[in-house]
Amino acid sequence: MALYELKQFPALWVTWLAKLMTDEIQCPWSVWFRTHYKYEKLNRDFDSAKWSASHRQLMDDRIAQLQAAEWVVSIEGENWFEIEGRQHPVKIAGKPDILAIGPDQIWVEDCKTGRKKNSDLYQVLLYMLLLPVSHPRCRGQQLQGRLVYPDGTIEIAAEQVDETFKGQFREAIAYLSSTIPARKVPSFQECRYCDISAQYCPERVEESVVARSEEHDLF
Ligand code: SF4
DSSP states (O other), X not given: OXXXXXXXXXXXEHHHXXXXXXXXXXOHHHHHHHHHEEEOOOOOOOOHHHHHHHHHHHHHHXXXXXXXXXXXXXEGGGGOEEEEOSSSSOEEEEOOSEEEEOSSOEEEEEEOOSOXXXXXXXXXXXXXXXXXXXXXXXXXXXXXXXXXXXXXXXXXOGGXXXXXXXXXXXXXXXXXXXXXXXXXXXXXXXXXXXXXXXXXXXXXXXXOOOOOXXXXXXX
């Protein structure tokens, strides 16, 4: 691959958008760059095998509960969707963990094994917004949402996909789909978890700067 390549069409994942909309990503340039370019990712220290095993267990338990209650369940790849913007040239893709389909209700659920975050809620709200216009099983339906954690579930009412949320969504999409690069906010706290190397982002901060006690007498 060249140093980096412009994608044929800008494209992003719901998970990135959820983190940006909730300020869990504070360097918007990282999301803008991933949306517009293909690049070789840095391998971050993340135990994906351990994460996959605990996520799979939580999913399996939840699927068994739903099927015992006679919901029709579809999972992951079956739920994949992609939607192209009409006003903004960008595609958004997502792959919700679970769709539970009943005679007159559809729930979209996501299983989370880590600590609870605001982006978990936004991720499900984005699914509730986008699935009814992109997935054949959900087309035209009003969805309910649910977050499934190891210690319990949180329900998300359809009414939470309100005009305020839609406005935040449109604002984020306009920002990310623009050809004008987003603001870059380098910090050790975020750069150390970022998969964009210094080849592409020379401002990357590799070391934390701590003022030593001998450098001041303030306290
Ligand atoms: S390395 Fe740091 S500054 Fe560069 S894109 Fe990632 S978070 Fe932003």
